[in-house]
Amino acid sequence: MEPAIKYHLIKTEKHTGARLGEIETPHGTFPTPIFMPVGTQATVKAMSPEELEDIGADIILSNTYHLWVRPGEDIVKEAGGLHKFMNWKRGILTDSGGFQVFSLAKLRDISEEGVHFRNEISGAKMFLSPEKAIQIENDLGPDIMMSFDECPPFFESYEYVKNSVERTSRWAERGLKAHQNPDWQALFGIVQGAGFKALREQSAKDLVSLDFPGYSIGGLSVGESKDEMNRVLEFTTPLLPENKPRYLMGVGSPDSLIDGVIRGVDMFDCVLPTRIARNGTCMTSHGRLVVKNAKYARDFTPIDDNCHCYTCRNFTRAYVRHLMKTDETFGLRLTSIHNTYFLVHLMKQVRQAIKDDNLLEFREAFFEEYGYNQAHPKNF
């Protein structure tokens, strides 16, 4: 059987080992490293499928937990799958729901079998297990799906994390067995282990022995420092096979994207660009810009003079500010398009820097201009 996706390593950057590659999926081939915008509820907030294509997004992420709750995976399946339901023709990756169950849901009861909890909206009793997560993802029909994992807090004890890692490996194996569509949906294993090198090694070894078509790195960007995250990545990515893609879950600030690529990561996702867009914060080549600020009331220049997105080609800071101040949804759309374009475009520049073997120079220039080299830089 042909695998659902194929990863091709094209080259590694001379000084860092950063990987340039491409992934073939049933919905198109895309270059890596790549940033995936998040469409939690089968829509990337405020944007149409055509706008996402225009931005250059090749694959988006959608959330299994949210779609299970509303509208229900049965309805998405009846619609012909998530691609048809939301009219998105390129790649889709879904998470397993595990992160939401462990972070959002109340009254959790975790056992070997799975997790009992209550839906935070309806209060209804729900149960998620490796098999149930896979069934939902099979019904949703994304190109890439995630194993059901336990995501422990970063600063738990070694013993706690060890138990969690071992359960995650057993759950990964159960998920692999339950998976119905390996020929057109690629299931990734998720490496856990918090900040413990020995546990990341154990987790990676367990999962690699199961021969997943790709590997995710979970349990990062959950409150630990950037240095801590980079330290973990440095000893984790070498544990993963060179011929499979590596996906760092939930990470999307510009500095972390670049630093992740330098440490061998191929795929990223984050709600950051659309979340900060909703209060009018924009990422620009010169750093963050809060377009609602009074100083932009008469500023008739684009949000970012170096940006070629739809927003910057057609509208001014003064206009976007006016829309945000008057709570017009078109304002959210314009800031969301700009921010998403910014990260998608950043990854394009990063790929070019890998080709040109000057990724560290690119990093230094970007960090300087964005403001990361200043004292007390903000997190985005």
Add this chain to the structure above:
Amino acid sequence: MEPAIKYHLIKTEKHTGARLGEIETPHGTFPTPIFMPVGTQATVKAMSPEELEDIGADIILSNTYHLWVRPGEDIVKEAGGLHKFMNWKRGILTDSGGFQVFSLAKLRDISEEGVHFRNEISGAKMFLSPEKAIQIENDLGPDIMMSFDECPPFFESYEYVKNSVERTSRWAERGLKAHQNPDWQALFGIVQGAGFKALREQSAKDLVSLDFPGYSIGGLSVGESKDEMNRVLEFTTPLLPENKPRYLMGVGSPDSLIDGVIRGVDMFDCVLPTRIARNGTCMTSHGRLVVKNAKYARDFTPIDDNCHCYTCRNFTRAYVRHLMKTDETFGLRLTSIHNTYFLVHLMKQVRQAIKDDNLLEFREAFFEEYGYNQAHPKNF
């Protein structure tokens, strides 16, 4: 001096006298009768300029009062006018702010000079007069602007309305004198007079003697019945010159559009399509459809099987329902696009019916299919 706009009467429908025409403006020529979507805050809610063009909107309305308050007409002027500010290349019409001052603002003090009131958001003292309204509209720079008028309640006494009509005529004359850009902005006079034929006659006579490039019919759709509105239109439009456009303000339900055209109206505007879109109510060729209803959860057909809008070409009732239920702004966009397309397309059909001299047959078939002929039809 060439007038800012020119109206050409192309033909009148054989059985009703309904007018087919076109209006030349500095931002393009459009056919009449026409429906104008409302972009209160320099944005038609949830839609981009490109989407409005794609829908077929040739002219939109924006609200002087709202833009005066936020961002301020000085900022719009500095941006190069409303067309540039919002990146809309086709026609724009602004009202005078009178309707908002008389309906929204608190603590009004009406005198011959103008109206003192407090801004309902900031509490700030404000003053609007015929001269001030024209100055704001000159700064905003629309193709068509409205005189500052008093819009009396429909069921006020004859004496009250007579005083109001006479003041509106004096205000219209003051506005005409204050108008700085008659060569590229067409100022319309507004015929008032509530339900009194003699007062409508007096108002029309006063205004026609001032030779405005177009005439609005105000003070309708403010709580009176549809029959009442049609009765007033029947005796009002014949008072207006054949070679000038006639604009019925604030009217946009499908039945009223058709019945207004039959009585000689050329232009309409209404917030109805975007307002009802926000709670998921759609206008369809088979009548109203509340897409949030549970019965559409597994309905994978378009909102309207006869509609060729972006929404109906690409998405299903089930998906739009899911977006509305999860409060996703893309849902508002999809219902707003559909409803606006519906009315713009309805006017296209109405123009064809005028060409074919079968407007009454078209009305009968449309009313039957939409449900207006049922007992207790709803207002939209």
